[in-house]
């Protein structure tokens with residue numbers, strides 16, 4: 001255990017600091033100058049956007065250089081995992097275009113600063129002034145969002161705006177048109193292994209709200225050991241309209257991402273299907289050549305239809321079904337055929353045995369397929385969907401485009417989670433060790449689980465060093481089981497910390513937090529909430545790389561915020577607004593989880609380990625003080641604030657993380673504590689964003705963040721079932737309820753169609 005960790009590297013830590021610092025700065029791109037330039041609130045919006053673009057471009061170059069350089073000396077684990085940081089990172093950073101300009105910013109300045117912030121600033125005299133004497137934009141900005149429903153019916157947008165936005169925000173200028181550069185530049189899309197050529201972009205692009213960064217800056221809140229609540233400020237925008245739509249279910253809770261959008265299955269009736277047009281398309285790959293005849297685009301004809309950029313399920317269903325209809329009437333060229341005899345083939349497949357011998361879901365699957373037949377009938381009801389969905393069995397056959405799980409040798413079971421069983425396996429062809437996550441279907445009477453579809457969709461789309469890489473999707477030989485093939489990671493942080501005798505050092509925590517924040521920023525920049533960030537969902541390999549996994553609860557969000565289920569995020573990491581029943585929430589819920597994770601990494605103990613929701617709130621209030629309307633405007637209107645909570649007047653967090661300690665408590669510098677406080681700020685609109693957290697001074701002070709190369713290595717625990725080691729698994733009495741609620745929004749076998757849209761893009765690109 002922890003052999004590498006305690007194997008003498010600490011002695012060199014001071015010496016390493018300087019080089020670590022350089023490396024970290026280069027790796028993560030936290031040059032102070034860049035930060036100042038990027039965050040200079042004085043600059044005009046356009047200038048700032050350009051500047052941010054330059055900064056990011058510079059980051060990309062620097063990161064590429066770094067990733068190509070210092071990591072090469074790293075020892076490789078037995079995983080054989082591809083890592084792929086260097087090449088991948090380029091795709092993870094998006095060029096900034098004019099779409100970054102946010103109309104919301106124009107009116108958001110009207111929000112008054114919370115008086116408690118002033119108090120906090122006066123008290124601490126830090127964290128707000130930048131070194132160059134300029135004032136951090138955090139001082140002035142409220143959390144704000146881009147209204148991204150640009151292309152939705154104007155009427156609808158304005159109605160929504162009226163009902164959901166504060167008076168200040170109703171006076172927002174209309175959102176800008178989608179810039180031409182964006183429309184025509186698929187390079188601006190952070191692609192994964194899914195390389196979307198311009199020619200592959202169909203008009204499902206309309207469902208893609210990506211790249212419109214939710215420029216959600218936040219302010220400090222006074223949560224130090226001081227009386228809580230000193231002044232008032234206007235109600236945050238996001239909570240004003242909560243009462244109207246909180247009863248809505250999450251049935252529209254589907255997260256379309258670019259791989260659906262880019263799927264040529266997802267065209268509408270207006271799409272060019274004419275072969276002549278198609279023949280203009282560049283056929284740069286074999287597959288493209290094969291499919292040229294049935295492609296549905298014309299190069300350069302990428303347009304922005306008059307539809308919403310919000311991830312609306314109905315649109316996806318319509319698009320998906322329409323696209324599928326079109327495809328089904330086409331020729332069957334290529335390896336991804338739609339066969340009319342699909343049912344026969346499916347039955348034949350069912351007779352084969354899966355070499356993994358882990359699939360016992362045939363009956364359920366049959367049930368889901370038959371169910372799906374009826375489900376598809378529902379599509380007739382949609383006025384916008386005159387034709388029925390493609391029969392689900394056709395979709396099933398499309399899975400034949402996937403490799404079989406037989407091509408992997410199972411090594412051992414790693415873990416079994418709520419939504420899947422994870423195996424360690426070896427690719428028989430390449431010898432690469434991978435993780436196979438088998439989608440759990442046994443409880444699914446409604447067809448392919450939406451949670452898994454979301455996860456597959458997001459993970460296939462996203463490519464970032466801090467997001468676990470899904471290489472492909474493979475199927476059981478009966479086509480009734482689906483596996484995600486992921487890069488194998490030796491540890492998850494929860495299991496790892498349980499085996500460690502001492503917590504991570506501050507410089508190690510900084511290294512981990514930087515990676516985590518990079519991942520969170522990437523997600524939030526792409527309008528995705530993870531909604532289940534916790535230490536067991538953070539994977540670590542023996543190259544010091546941290547990666548976020550488990551996107552089963554993640555979803556894409558848009559503006560205006562819609563009511564979502566509050567039953568997300570494992571209890572211990574759940575933000576107070578969720579615990580108090582808020583149904584409109586945003587990226588701040590992930591940031592709270594990150595605060596809990598940061599504290600846990602420092603102390604090796606969960607920060608708030610409640611047993612019930614009430615207990616969880618109680619634990620939070622005891623440590624941070626009971627919130628009130630003054631420090632958290634809107635607090636008293638949250639559905640859960642009916643109970644009279646005990647009023648804890650003081651924030652005692654500093655006692656848990658003192659600056660110096662003789663009792664073994666984890667020490668934390670003032671800057672570190674400031675960051676922790678900002679992550680654990682009650683008012684979500686003031687909670688720090690991932691971007692601002694990345695630029696926090698804690699990461700620039702000694703001890704500097706450890707370079708990934710110098711992170712400790714730990715013996716791989718792949719021989720054991722991690723589940724067995726999880727004695728302290730976070731309890732969540734509402735887990736079952738949460739799953740049920742999420743399943744209510746599931747679309748049954750229709751999801752198979754969506755899955756295939758996802759897979760098709762992956763396979764073909």
Ligand SMILES: Nc1ncnc2c1ncn2[C@@H]1O[C@H](COP(=O)(O)OP(=O)(O)OP(=O)(O)O)[C@@H](O)[C@H]1O
Pocket residue numbers: 414415416417418419420421422435437468486487488489490491492536537539549550551552722
């Ligand atoms: N790529 C991977 N490499 C190694 N181990 C992994 C990988 N992905 C997941 N795991 C392990 O499997 C566990 C469960 O995976 P995951 O969280 O994705 O499943 P889940 O069913 O969604 O779990 P949960 O019940 O926590 O929601 C993780 O905590 C981790 O230990």
